Amino acid sequence: MEVVSSVRTPLVTGAKTVGDVTQDICERVEAKPAKSWFLAIAISLCFLAVGIYSLYVTLWEGIGVWGLNKTIGWAWDITNFVWWVGIGHAGTLISAILLLFRQKWRMSINRAAEAMTIFAVICAAIFPLVHMGRLWLGFYWVLPLPNTFGSLWVNFNSPLLWDVFAITTYFTVSLVFWYIGLIPDFATIRDRAKNKISAAIYGALSFGWTGAAKDWSRYETVSLILAGLATPLVLSVHTIVSFDFATSIIPGWHTTIFPPYFVAGAVFSGFAMVLTLMLITRKVYKLEDYITIQHIENMNIIIIVTGSIVGIAYLTELFMAWYSGVSYEQYAFLNRATGPYWWAYATMMTCNVVSPQLFWFKKIRTSLWATFALSIVVNIGMWFERFVIIVTSLHRDFLPSSWAMFYPTFYDVGDYLFTFGFFFTAFFLFAKFFPVINMAEVKGIIKSNTSSQKALK
Amino acid sequence: MTTGTNYILGVYGDDDAALKAVKQIRAAGVKVHEVYSPFPIHGIDEALGYKRSRLPRAAFMFGTLGLILALTMQFWMLGYDWQMIIGGKNYASLPPFIPVTFELTVLLSALGMVATFMIASDLKPYKKARIFDIRITDDKHVVAIDLASNNALAKEEISSIVAQSGAEEVNEKIFE
Numbered sequence: 001m002e003v004v005s006s007v008r009t010p011l012v013t014g015a016k017t018v019g020d021v022t023q024d025i026c027e028r029v030e031a032k033p034a035k036s037w038f039l040a041i042a043i044s045l046c047f048l049a050v051g052i053y054s055l056y057v058t059l060w061e062g063i064g065v066w067g068l069n070k071t072i073g074w075a076w077d078i079t080n081f082v083w084w085v086g087i088g089h090a091g092t093l094i095s096a097i098l099l100l101f102r103q104k105w106r107m108s109i110n111r112a113a114e115a116m117t118i119f120a121v122i123c124a125a126i127f128p129l130v131h132m133g134r135l136w137l138g139f140y141w142v143l144p145l146p147n148t149f150g151s152l153w154v155n156f157n158s159p160l161l162w163d164v165f166a167i168t169t170y171f172t173v174s175l176v177f178w179y180i181g182l183i184p185d186f187a188t189i190r191d192r193a194k195n196k197i198s199a200a201i202y203g204a205l206s207f208g209w210t211g212a213a214k215d216w217s218r219y220e221t222v223s224l225i226l227a228g229l230a231t232p233l234v235l236s237v238h239t240i241v242s243f244d245f246a247t248s249i250i251p252g253w254h255t256t257i258f259p260p261y262f263v264a265g266a267v268f269s270g271f272a273m274v275l276t277l278m279l280i281t282r283k284v285y286k287l288e289d290y291i292t293i294q295h296i297e298n299m300n301i302i303i304i305v306t307g308s309i310v311g312i313a314y315l316t317e318l319f320m321a322w323y324s325g326v327s328y329e330q331y332a333f334l335n336r337a338t339g340p341y342w343w344a345y346a347t348m349m350t351c352n353v354v355s356p357q358l359f360w361f362k363k364i365r366t367s368l369w370a371t372f373a374l375s376i377v378v379n380i381g382m383w384f385e386r387f388v389i390i391v392t393s394l395h396r397d398f399l400p401s402s403w404a405m406f407y408p409t410f411y412d413v414g415d416y417l418f419t420f421g422f423f424f425t426a427f428f429l430f431a432k433f434f435p436v437i438n439m440a441e442v443k444g445i446i447k448s449n450t451s452s453q454k455a456l457k
Numbered sequence: 458m459t460t461g462t463n464y465i466l467g468v469y470g471d472d473d474a475a476l477k478a479v480k481q482i483r484a485a486g487v488k489v490h491e492v493y494s495p496f497p498i499h500g501i502d503e504a505l506g507y508k509r510s511r512l513p514r515a516a517f518m519f520g521t522l523g524l525i526l527a528l529t530m531q532f533w534m535l536g537y538d539w540q541m542i543i544g545g546k547n548y549a550s551l552p553p554f555i556p557v558t559f560e561l562t563v564l565l566s567a568l569g570m571v572a573t574f575m576i577a578s579d580l581k582p583y584k585k586a587r588i589f590d591i592r593i594t595d596d597k598h599v600v601a602i603d604l605a606s607n608n609a610l611a612k613e614e615i616s617s618i619v620a621q622s623g624a625e626e627v628n629e630k631i632f633e
Contacts, residue, residue: 010613018483018495018596144534153534157543169560173567180571187586188495188594207575208584211593215578216497221510222574226567229516234561360630443596444496447472 008397011105011445018443025435026192028285033432036284041428048421053415055130058335063133071308071404072394072452076412077127078384083269084124085241086262086382089234090270091117092174096230099223100228105298107441108290112281113274114178115434119426120273121171123419128163130363130415159243166240170233177226179400180219181242183209193418218383238266245369245389252393255320261313268306269382271299275375279368281431290437293366294374300365303378310385314353328398336392340405351381462632464490465615467600467624472498475598478622481506482600485618487610490603493593512570512577519569520562527561528554530602589630601630 016024058065091113098106132138137383140147142164144154154161186206193199207216242258275296282291321333336345355377359365364374396403430436467482469475477500483489485505502509535541536541536549575581590599601623602615619627 019505022495022595144530150539153539155541155543156531156535157546157553157557162560165557165560169564172564176567176571180574183580184495184594190586191588191591191594203586206586207580207582208586209580209594210586211493211495212578213492213494213498213501214507215580217502217507218510218512218574218578220497221484221512222570225516225570227514229563229567232559236556236559243556259504426495440496 006211008291009294011107011292011294013292016289016446018446021437021439021443021446022192023186024287024290025437025439026189028431029189029433029435030194030198034284037428037432041425044421044424044428046421047417048425048455049303051253051414051416051418051421054232054411055126055418058130058411058415059135063131065259065409066415067407067409067412069404069406071397071402072391072406074390074394075406076387076408076416077131079123079383079390080419082241082262082386083379083383084120084127084423086238086266087273087379088117088120088170088174088270089238089263090126091115091120092170092230092234092272093267093270094274095177096227096234099240100231104445105295107445108287108437109274109278109295109299110177110441111181111434111438112278112431112436113270114174114181115427116270116273117174118171118178118275119423119430121167121174122426123423125167125171126419128160133359159240159247162240163244165417166237170237173226173230173233176221177230180222180226181438181441182208182434184211185221185435185438187211188439189435233261238262246279250393251326251328252389254329254335255317257313257316257320261310264306264309264313265352265385268303268310268356269379271302271306272375272378274369275299275303275409276379277427278356279372279375281436285431285436287437290442296368296371297362297365300359300371303356304365306361307352307378311353316392317429321331331396332393335396336388339392339396341388341392341395344384344392348381348384348388351377352385355381462605464589464630465602465604465612465619465630466626466628466630467602467619467622468590468592468599468626468628469600469623470596470625472496472598474623475600476500476504478619478624480602480603481619481622487615487618488606490601490606492598492600493589494598495594495596498598501614512574515573516566516570519551519573520566522569523562523565531557533599547571587632590628600624 012021014020063077066075066077091110094106094113095110098110129135129138132141139145140149142161145151179192183206186202187209190199190202190206193202239259239262243263245253246255246258248254278291279296297417318333318337321329324330335341355374358370358374364370391406396406467475467478469478472494475492475494477491479492479501483506489505492498492505494501531554532549540548542548589601590597593599600619602619604612604615607615616627
């Protein structure tokens with residue numbers, strides 16, 4: 001018997017019973033999709049269609065269709081890659097790190113956040129894959145496969161190769177973690193299925209789950225250990241992404257604070273994306289009793305913390321550039337703030353450093369509209385952060401004769417749209433056909449939760 | 458006598474009631490086949506006399522395997538099979554191999570443990586679930602008692618023990 005303090009705000013409101021949880025979540029899966037859902041998926045598919053055309057041209061013609069030039073060899077592609085990987089980080093933080101810290105408020109948001117992680121990592125992976133040019137030969141370039149050149153092996157000293165291993169492992173482990181959590185909930189849908197087709201599909205997806213105590217015991221062990229493995233994993237992923245830059249000698253990239261700063265930035269943008277999507281899902285699916293203001297406030301507090309870490313990192317970079325006495329380093333930062341890309345730097349500073357500080361006001365961090373608006377602002381800011389780091393560090397290199405500017409082409413934008421189309425299509429399909437809230441976990445806290453609500457009355 | 462396996466089921470609406478019932482039923486000398494519930498009941502493992510899962514050991518062993526494989530692969534490929542000078546450094550040294558080693562350790566540990574779990578619990582896509590009560594995955598907790606393993610007691614006796622343990626319903630289930 002678990003005792004929860006009556007002072008603590010209940011995690012699930014509306015005096016729900018265990019049966020109500022099943023009913024509330026399953027009926028979204030069983031009911032015919034709403035008109036708003038069709039509209040949402042139609043818009044996503046339009047983005048996807050434009051994106052597919054753009055990606056097709058990029059693959060057919062080569063990456064020359066992008067706006068890259070001799071000076072700026074990385075621009076939107078890697079910006080988008082880092083941005084999407086970062087967005088994925090919130091899902092693992094919620095499901096793994098908050099599980100280890102026994103934060104029960106994670107339970108009603110972890111399923112959707114993990115789904116976002118998986119879709120975001122797929123979106124991220126598209127950019128380095130396309131950037132390889134001849135993607136169909138890429139397997140030999142990035143995986144240690146025997147080949148007819150010797151075998152000439154991959155270079156294990158390269159951070160780009162570490163990235164391949166980090167992203168692949170991260171994707172696989174996240175997918176497995178997510179799926180293990182889904183099995184008991186698929187069994188619930190299977191046992192409620194009205195027709196043969198859905199019974200067969202959810203039956204196969206549920207892997208023959210019966211809810212036996214022995215299986216639950218193993219399930220809990222597996223969840224705990226996967227959380228323990230995913231925690232250092234998620235920290236390693238963005239650390240290694242930052243190594244792509246930090247191990248180079250480019251002024252503006254050659255920085256030892258990159259790993260922690262990138263991880264904080266990733267969690268920051270990830271929580272912003274979780275908020276954007278969860279506020280919509282909560283409204284459309286009427287999940288106000290499961291995703292309460294308390295959940296939103298907690299996520300906003302994480303945004304203040306990580307946003308402030310990012311802000312400190314920006315200031316530390318500026319200080320180190322000055323303090324190092326290296327003229328190239330100093331110029332790189334002066335050029336960032338006052339050069340031709342000052343507007344990108346200003347956007348980044350405003351969106352990432354100033355805007356999250358508004359969440360110190362309780363009124364703002366408990367307001368749905370303010371949270372929704374700021375969550376989008378944060379993600380715009382985080383996109384610009386990567387753009388600033390990548391493009392402004394490259395565009396004025398050591399030879400003034402090769403200084404250049406980057407102008408995106410239709411295909412730069414189109415390939416980015418592809419990932420948006422894919423991400424939202426995948427998310428809407430998930431929200432329709434999968435249980436958006438982890439029913440089994442939420443059922444486990446219902447009793448202690450309702451007794452604390454009774455004590456309040 | 459009916460053919461197949463015959464079970465007596467105690468249905469409970471609450472996890473603590475099911476936990477208490479399991480202790481009572483086992484104290485009365487009845488062997489419990491298994492308890493089925495919509496979410497994990499804390500303390501049920503001890504009440505049923507289950508040993509701690511050995512899955513952490515599986516995870517550790519698969520992780521160690523990943524670590525050894527990753528290090529062997531990298532040192533063999535770059536240090537022995539095709540030596541190359543990259544950036545004027547040694548052919549093979551440990552520090553740059555750590556990221557890949559870490560990732561492969563985590564990957565094999567996670568996949569190996571999950572595969573062990575799937576095999577141990579016999580979970581697979583084409584498996585037909587052995588459903589004792591359709592409401593288990595909704596909100597009911599079921600204590601199942603296999604009659605064949607309780608030969609010493611009559612069916613009626615077991616039913617009355619289950620009923621006294623606070624069951625909302627006492628049902629019978631026959632698997633052909």
